[in-house]
Amino acid sequence: MNELNTYREKIVNAGLKVTNQRVLILSILEHISHPSADDILQEFRNRNRNVSIGTVYNTLEAFVEKRLIRKLETEGGVVRYELTPDSHFHLYSREDERVEDYFDDELLALIRDHIESKGIKDFTVDEIRLQFIGSFTDK
Amino acid sequence: MNELNTYREKIVNAGLKVTNQRVLILSILEHISHPSADDILQEFRNRNRNVSIGTVYNTLEAFVEKRLIRKLETEGGVVRYELTPDSHFHLYSREDERVEDYFDDELLALIRDHIESKGIKDFTVDEIRLQFIGSFTDK
């Protein structure tokens, strides 16, 4: 229950009205990794809860605007979402749709320092995104 | 004319048949920055040359498979393409659809070295992609 209140808080703090759909969408974003809008719709069905696909998109878009979550663009052309992360990067498989998080604060600091000391002409950096494309060697 | 022959060569070397459409598409990729499929179609029209949108997509997909070009996923959901680059990064505007190249070999080396020395568990890196999201301060 405590968890649910955290979601409500986040939504209130973002200046949005709290609805069941929004709380559940936030919750799903916490429990499924990088879901697409359709993944979220399916998860509502799995839990016997109702939502329309339009609402899912509307809500996700509202969350993105409020910076509660962010979009990931993928090779497959489907947009995926994730809770706004403590900085991390992404590993993309060349072979399939797999996406994994990769945490490396050291690397992030390295890039940040480099950019800060050097600067980019005519550009102010707001966010750093880094992806590694390659092959997963586990399983 | 020499330029055109270079395009033909690239296509032959990729094991694809040389057609006027393909040569022109390669040429457009060289002269327009990060075009979408539709940008390419428009450019054919500008030059009074004919192509169908299906062919544009087929060709781009063939080129991507042969690694002649690569896809860029953008916030807007439209896929853009570019000639397979000497490594560089991308600057994305938070406000509009603008995308610029950013060259920084030093930074690339930094990231590469870091990854090589440290390694990523269960993952082999094939390609590094880095984007900076922020604001253009020129103009």
Add this chain to the structure above:
DNA sequence: ATTGCTGCAAACTCTTTGCAAGTTC
């Protein structure tokens, strides 16, 4: 001659939008 490519149109997928009814604050 064989294989691959083009053009066209139809189909598909993902996402957005308009609006009436319902909810939240």
Add this chain to the structure above:
DNA sequence: GAACTTGCAAAGAGTTTGCAGCAAT
């Protein structure tokens, strides 16, 4: 009760596919 949100359905944008005819090797 004012403002916002939902659900639904329809529309829109971008991309993919099937196939007959044509072109490249």
